[in-house]
Amino acid sequence: GQNIDQPTEMTATEGAIVQINCTYQTSGFNGLFWYQQHAGEAPTFLSYNVLDGLEEKGRFSSFLSRSKGYSYLLLKELQMKDSASYLCAVMDSNYQLIWGAGTKLIIKP
Amino acid sequence: IAGITQAPTSQILAAGRRMTLRCTQDMRHNAMYWYRQDLGLGLRLIHYSNTAGTTGKGEVPDGYSVSRANTDDFPLTLASAVPSQTSVYFCASSEREGYNEQFFGPGTRLTVL
Numbered sequence: 001g002q003n004i005d006q007p008t009e010m011t012a013t014e015g016a017i018v019q020i021n022c023t024y025q026t027s028g029f030n031g032l033f034w035y036q037q038h039a040g041e042a043p044t045f046l047s048y049n050v051l052d053g054l055e056e057k058g059r060f061s062s063f064l065s066r067s068k069g070y071s072y073l074l075l076k077e078l079q080m081k082d083s084a085s086y087l088c089a090v091m092d093s094n095y096q097l098i099w100g101a102g103t104k105l106i107i108k109p
Numbered sequence: 110i111a112g113i114t115q116a117p118t119s120q121i122l123a124a125g126r127r128m129t130l131r132c133t134q135d136m137r138h139n140a141m142y143w144y145r146q147d148l149g150l151g152l153r154l155i156h157y158s159n160t161a162g163t164t165g166k167g168e169v170p171d172g173y174s175v176s177r178a179n180t181d182d183f184p185l186t187l188a189s190a191v192p193s194q195t196s197v198y199f200c201a202s203s204e205r206e207g208y209n210e211q212f213f214g215p216g217t218r219l220t221v222l
Binding site: 004031045091097100101102 | 149150151152153154157167168199206207209210211212213214215216
């Protein structure tokens with residue numbers, strides 16, 4: 001079967017750095033996505049990785065290792081507005097997104 | 110409008126009733142999707158459409174139907190609602206099938222009693 005695993009909840013301090021991990025087992029691989037979802041709102045796109053390595057976009061970076069079935073999202077200089085759920089999703093061989101349950105990130109002052 | 114809109118925002122429905130959730134996008138995207146999101150579970154694909162006139166089944170299609178008469182609209186119909194269909198429903202679109210970014214509507218919170 002297809003499976004995406006990520007921690008249910010994480011807590012971090014404002015101004016700090018946090019890494020959210022995601023491991024996956026899917027039928028085929030056409031890219032890995034990270035989305036941010038604030039409570040009661042729609043998911044919004046953060047990043048896309050299809051090749052191994054690190055993609056940096058401002059305070060957010062995303063890393064992919066296809067051989068290990070592993071990705072992480074790195075958030076730097078945390079701000080209170082970063083409190084949200086972070087969703088990992090993999091596009092499978094049918095070009096459909098398989099979603100993890102999301103990691104709820106709590107930022108404390 | 111800009112982006113994707115969904116209606117209604119929320120709805121309480123008696124079991125056995127028929128309900129259509131509406132979704133409209135103005136980005137001229139070819140591909141559209143319906144997901145449901147339940148607590149503790151990832152988003153699950155119900156149905157999708159890669160282009161106007163075509164539709165396909167996702168991971169959890171039973172009890173739902175869709176149509177794609179034109180590029181902009183992608184309604185989702187529950188023929189006879191059951192309590193297990195209580196969920197938050199998101200419509201999304203992307204430029205084309207497999208394109209790397211999906212844009213989401215604000216969601217419809219549906220409660221079936």
